[in-house]
Amino acid sequence: xxxxDSDLCEIRRREGRxxxxxxxxxxxxxxxPSDAAGWYNLGLALYDRLEVAASIACERRAIRLAPDAPxxxxxxxxxxxxxxxxxxxxxxxxxxxxxxxxxxPVPPAILKRFGDAIPKPWDGSVLPGGTLLLVxxxxxxxxxxxxxxxxxxxxxCPNLVVACSPDMLPVIRSLPGGYPTVTAWEEAPPFxxxxxxxxxxxxxxxxxxxxxxxxxxxxxxxxxxxxWTERLDGLLPHGYRRVGLVWAGRxxxxxxxxxxxxxxxxxxxxxxxxxxxxxxxxxPAQAExxxxxxxxxxxxxxxxxxxxxxxxxVLAQLDHVVCVDTAVAHLxxxxxxxxxxxxxxxxxxxxxxxxxxxxxxxxxxxxxxxAPGRWDPGPWDEAxxxxxxxxxxxxxxxxxxxxxx
Numbered sequence: 083x084x085x086x087d088s089d090l091c092e093i094r095r096r097e098g099r100x101x102x103x104x105x106x107x108x109x110x111x112x113x114x115p116s117d118a119a120g121w122y123n124l125g126l127a128l129y130d131r132l133e134v135a136a137s138i139a140c141e142r143r144a145i146r147l148a149p150d151a152p153x154x155x156x157x158x159x160x161x162x163x164x165x166x167x168x169x170x171x172x173x174x175x176x177x178x179x180x181x182x183x184x185x186x187p188v189p190p191a192i193l194k195r196f197g198d199a200i201p202k203p204w205d206g207s208v209l210p211g212g213t214l215l216l217v218x219x220x221x222x223x224x225x226x227x228x229x230x231x232x233x234x235x236x237x238x239c240p241n242l243v244v245a246c247s248p249d250m251l252p253v254i255r256s257l258p259g260g261y262p263t264v265t266a267w268e269e270a271p272p273f274x275x276x277x278x279x280x281x282x283x284x285x286x287x288x289x290x291x292x293x294x295x296x297x298x299x300x301x302x303x304x305x306x307x308x309x310w311t312e313r314l315d316g317l318l319p320h321g322y323r324r325v326g327l328v329w330a331g332r333x334x335x336x337x338x339x340x341x342x343x344x345x346x347x348x349x350x351x352x353x354x355x356x357x358x359x360x361x362x363x364x365x366p367a368q369a370e371x372x373x374x375x376x377x378x379x380x381x382x383x384x385x386x387x388x389x390x391x392x393x394x395x396v397l398a399q400l401d402h403v404v405c406v407d408t409a410v411a412h413l414x415x416x417x418x419x420x421x422x423x424x425x426x427x428x429x430x431x432x433x434x435x436x437x438x439x440x441x442x443x444x445x446x447x448x449x450x451x452x453a454p455g456r457w458d459p460g461p462w463d464e465a466x467x468x469x470x471x472x473x474x475x476x477x478x479x480x481x482x483x484x485x486x487x
Contacts, residue, residue: 087113088123092126100131103130118147125137125138129160131454135165141155141158159174164431166435188276192267201215209239210240213275217246222390236259246263252389253394257299296444302417303391303395310392324400325400328363330363341408344367345367352375352376358380359380360380362397393413397413402421407426411423414445416443422468449466449469451465
């Protein structure tokens with residue numbers, strides 16, 4: 083049996099053939115206006131085409147037809163948040179917990195240990211005498227983005243514990259609040275309420291004009307900075323602009339086919355004068371650094387970056403960072419480093435629409451792909467040229483020493 087138009091809509095969307103995807107989706111809902119899946123898939127395709135208002139309308143139609151289906155609610159949240167409609171967007175965002183494969187913030191087995199006194203999800207109210215467990219429930223970048231809410235939560239619940247992955251431990255521990263952290267459920271102390279970090283923007287009723295400052299006081303470990311200062315001052319030419327590069331994210335990310343590049347696509351940076359390129363790339367794409375050929379020297383630090391503590395120490399000594407939408411974008415932005423982020427045509431909701439900067443990270447400039455396309459040179463050229471302009475317009479350090487901020 084051949085695939086339906088609704089199925090073909092999603093198949094073509096995943097292939098990046100968005101015009102065909104939208105055509106199949108529209109045909110599907112015309113043939114069967116009562117099919118919630120058809121409206122849902124069409125909404126996905128229209129989001130990728132940045133027809134956000136139409137995408138939102140499709141997901142609302144799907145919800146009317148299937149009120150308990152989590153997929154349309156979550157995609158509605160994505161569209162609302164992307165377009166700045168945050169009050170409703172945060173409410174719909176909570177439907178993510180019902181999506182297949184998404185675990186709850188705290189495993190049920192952990193909650194059962196409390197017997198009849200099972201901790202409740204935190205509602206944002208004052209908890210003066212109890213313990214609040216905050217769970218870093220999403221990726222590294224999300225954790226960095228939402229950790230800014232820790233001081234606000236601590237003001238309401240002084241006994242606060244953060245549960246995070248071992249990878250995020252250096253970031254959380256570097257914050258001035260001195261928050262207790264656990265990296266395994268067995269380490270968690272008794273707690274009275276819990277919340278996911280990714281739910282805090284909604285709990286605090288965040289609007290675009292009320293976003294808290296990014297991780298106030300976030301700094302790399304002084305000893306590690308000193309070690310990397312010595313390493314970089316001996317390795318990099320003095321008086322050169324230092325530009326960190328990350329061109330690819332995690333290959334298993336759902337949108338990696340759209341957000342990641344190859345090192346070769348950053349060729350306009352290769353000819354910059356008085357500039358040294360510093361590769362911070364990790365993962366399979368790191369191997370591309372060995373094939374680099376350009377006028378600007380490139381130093382591959384990827385193999386030496388053993389943790390985010392190392393990455394933070396290196397970021398502190400760079401003049402500029404150029405990266406795709408990865409954890410480094412969040413980390414550099416949170417540290418106040420001038421950062422140019424290359425975004426795909428349909429970005430993640432947190433980058434909003436039509437902005438050259440981010441309310442989440444004042445030091446970040448956004449360079450958007452002007453048309454859909456994966457590895458095609460054309461659609462990315464304009465964004466990359468904008469990133470080059472951001473870098474060459476930045477202040478050049480006058481010595482090999484890290485700037486003090």
